[in-house]
Amino acid sequence: MNASEKDNQFLKVAKAIPINEQSPSGFSKRIMTEVRELHSRETTMADERFLRLARNMPLNEHVPYTFEKRIMTMVRDWRTENPFTIWSRVLWRAVAPCMGIMILTALMSFNHGEPTTDSQSLLSKDNTEENFEIDTTDFETVMLASFDDLEYTW
Amino acid sequence: MESTEILPNDDLRTDEEIVSTVVGGEVDSFEELILRYQPRIFGMARKYFRNESDVEDVVQTIFTKTFQKLGSFKQTAPFEHWFMRLSVNTCYDALRRRSKHREQAVTDLMFEDESWQNRLDNVPDPDDQESLDKASELVHSVMVQISDKSRIVLTMQELEGRSIKEISELTGWSISLVKVQAFRARKEMRAAVERFLKKEENL
Numbered sequence: 001m002n003a004s005e006k007d008n009q010f011l012k013v014a015k016a017i018p019i020n021e022q023s024p025s026g027f028s029k030r031i032m033t034e035v036r037e038l039h040s041r042e043t044t045m046a047d048e049r050f051l052r053l054a055r056n057m058p059l060n061e062h063v064p065y066t067f068e069k070r071i072m073t074m075v076r077d078w079r080t081e082n083p084f085t086i087w088s089r090v091l092w093r094a095v096a097p098c099m100g101i102m103i104l105t106a107l108m109s110f111n112h113g114e115p116t117t118d119s120q121s122l123l124s125k126d127n128t129e130e131n132f133e134i135d136t137t138d139f140e141t142v143m144l145a146s147f148d149d150l151e152y153t154w
Numbered sequence: 155m156e157s158t159e160i161l162p163n164d165d166l167r168t169d170e171e172i173v174s175t176v177v178g179g180e181v182d183s184f185e186e187l188i189l190r191y192q193p194r195i196f197g198m199a200r201k202y203f204r205n206e207s208d209v210e211d212v213v214q215t216i217f218t219k220t221f222q223k224l225g226s227f228k229q230t231a232p233f234e235h236w237f238m239r240l241s242v243n244t245c246y247d248a249l250r251r252r253s254k255h256r257e258q259a260v261t262d263l264m265f266e267d268e269s270w271q272n273r274l275d276n277v278p279d280p281d282d283q284e285s286l287d288k289a290s291e292l293v294h295s296v297m298v299q300i301s302d303k304s305r306i307v308l309t310m311q312e313l314e315g316r317s318i319k320e321i322s323e324l325t326g327w328s329i330s331l332v333k334v335q336a337f338r339a340r341k342e343m344r345a346a347v348e349r350f351l352k353k354e355e356n357l
Contacts, residue, residue: 046351047344049274051312054293056277058286060200061193064210068188071217075184078218 169233177224184224188217195241201309202245203252204294212248216241235323242306242324249302270354274347299346304339311336 167175167186175183195216199209220240227236268288278289297305306325310316318336322329 045344046274046347047340050293050296050343050347053274053277053289054313057289057293057313058278058280059197061197063192063196067192067210067213068185071188071214072182072185074214074218075221076181 169237170229173224173227173229173233176221177227184221187220191237192217198241199245201313202249202297202305204290208248208252212245215248216244219244239324239326243326246302246306246325249305253302270350274351295350296343296346299349300339300342303335304342307332307335308339308343311339 169187169190172183172186176187192213195213196209199212199216203209203212220237223240227233270292273288273292276285276289278285280286297309300308307321310321310324311318316324318329318332321327321332321336325332327335
């Protein structure tokens, strides 16, 4: 008898042993007692009791009378608009005053005919040297004004 | 008295169609959306706030916020999902604002007429307003002891029977964060109920 034949012989013997499915007496009762204890412990747990109560609270979907009207009034009041729309509206409103100012300034410049500002008149007369002298005298007077005052204090 | 109006069948438009109309400038169509969703939103808000004026305030904020943000709604997902997410987040913000002034001692929340043990075992009768009020009082007493995030998760998971994925979609929180919050919520809730019961035993 070689090794493989011995193995087969052993397996044959092992398979021939009947399975013993017999359970100890009262085993199921013992398990059931444990299961019941576990269940009762779970149901008596405070959080489970609380959840059972909370889950049984009916959903209250009651809506106050004319609630939607109230919301719609608010919505119409603050009606949000596209910022570009607001911007273009403001621009259009600014057109009229801008045109008015433009026409007014144009009319004023036409009425005077000759150049009106001092600087323009000075430039057109081409007497820059004279003006320079006047300006420097004024400048000196202003600069030495404080020293003039000092003479009086002595 | 319910103010909901029944619209004729041929007038029924999809939420997305109504949104497009409102965004297009026809503001009055927004009323249709309010009528459609207000019962559900009131039901949801009452789970988080007991005081009726708080409920009205938060629902009003939800609808006005919805109107202001309608322009940002992308028609890629159903309007309902977007709206419910905005509603849940608004409730959460309101809870957070109120929680700053919430500090209530356990002794202030004890009932004078009946023991906590008794109330906890009395499942309310939907036809008996008194029992409903008592149950509601008890539920809110426990809920105010729980942190805001946990409260949102606990309400959605345990009371509304939503899945973790659904809660994640509605709140915008990650699935792992919702799982952690669900665990914490259960723990906080158990601690709060036991605190009440212990306090009662000691009284």
